[in-house]
Amino acid sequence: MATPVIKSDHAAQQRPPVSEPERRRLVSYVLPVYNEAGGIQTFQDRLLAASQTRPDLDFEFIYVNDGSRDGSLQILERIAESCPLVRVVDLSRNFGHQMAITAGLDHARGDAVIVMDTDLQDPPEVSMELIAAWESGAQIVYAQRRSRKDTPMKRFTAHAYYRLLHRFADVDIPVDTGDFRLMDRATTDVLRAHRERNRFVRGLVASLGYKQVAVPFDRDERTSGQTNYPMSKMLRLAADGVTSFSTVPLKMITRLGVATVVLALLGIVYAIGLRLFFPDVSVPGWTLLMIMVLFLGGVQMLSLGVIGSYVGRIYTEVQGRPLYMVQKVVEHDRDAEPLRRDRA
Known part of the structure; x- marks a missing residue:
């Protein structure tokens, strides 16, 4: 009868454990597009070239078409057909730049998310510096403009706006920064939980x-093309920034009301004093009366306008309507994962 052989598992115990391959990190780009047909392909080429300098990372490019009317969507669809990294989120209409950013964030799957415009004013190569800062431990990395090649009027208004907002806002919003920034997965998820309609993304991120x-x-x-932020949109964005993160306008109404009351009391004292001590001196009638009526009327209308802005924000919030609506999502292969490069 053969003697059974008992194999020792000592060798198996000495064998080093097999380590799982390290998961490659994914960087998502959120790229809002509105009437940028003249420069999208150039932007895509530069962005792709910049991403190829980091073969250790995976990338996905999420273009959000915000109701473009110039053929931008058709160009984006062709890009998506030829590039596995690209996904196109086509909104049902123009919802605005801030909503387009929100839609892109909702579709981003990366460990880090970079938001930038596609007009090439924000160089794609700079995004690699944002990634490097993220890898050094930062959770939010914002690109701060050192200089800008705009008209003198544009530079002056932007300079004044950022500094007034920095002064009035209840949160510390960095000056000379737009929406060009990187956020890690944790901060992106927290930002996505903010579903207010009157959105000022750079202020939300700062908060x-x-x-x-x-x-x-x-x-x-x-x-190429023209700016998508004419003066009317800039003023609207400025109003959103102030009313979203500051109650200073309401406080200014209170101070203006106090000042008006003080002036009115001084006027009453002046009129009574003339009546008692200088009865022969007639108090100017219509001129003083019209000045006071017009002044008080202007103050009241201005105050109602400021209060109305805050009440209007409350009205739109309580409606609870969707922030945006997606018409379709176009990508190279809906079932495919983002492009995985071989290790260098």
Whole structure:
């Protein structure tokens, strides 16, 4: 009868454990597009070239078509057909730049998310510096404009706006920064939980806290087309920024009301004093009366306008309507994962 052989598992115990392959990190780009047909392909080429300098990372490019009317969607669809990294989120209409950013964030799957415009004023190469700062431990990295190639009027208004907002806002919003920034997965998820309709994304990001660092850069000229932020939109964005993160306008109404009451009391004292001590001196009638009526009427209308802005924000919030609506999502292969490069 053969003697059974008992194999020792000592060798198996000495064998080093097989380690699982390290998961490659994914960086998502959120790229809002509105009437940028003249420069999208150039932007895509530069962005793709910049991403190829980091073969250790995986990338996905999420273009959000915000109701473009110039053929931008058709160009984006062709890009998506030829590039596995690209996904196109087509909104049902124009919802605005801030909503387009929100839609892109909702579709981003990356460990880090970079938001930038596609007009090439924000150089794609700078995004690699944002990634480097993220890898050094920062959770939010914002690109801060060191210089900008705009008209003198544009530079003056932007300079004044950012500093007034920085002074009035209840949160510390960095000056000379737009929406060009990187956020890690945790901060992106927290930002996505903010579903207010009157959105001012750069203010929302600043209010999150976490570890934030700046990367200075020089802003380039627009390569094609016209700015999508004319003066009317800039004023609207400025109003959203102030009313979203500051109650200073309401406090100014109170101070203006106090000042008006003080002036009115002084006028009453003046009129009574003339009546008692200088009865022969007639008090000017119509001129003083019209000045006071017009002044008080202007103050009241201005105050109602400011209060109405805050009440209007409350009205739109309580309606609870969707922030945006997606018409379709176009990608190279809906079932495929983002492009995985071989290790260098």
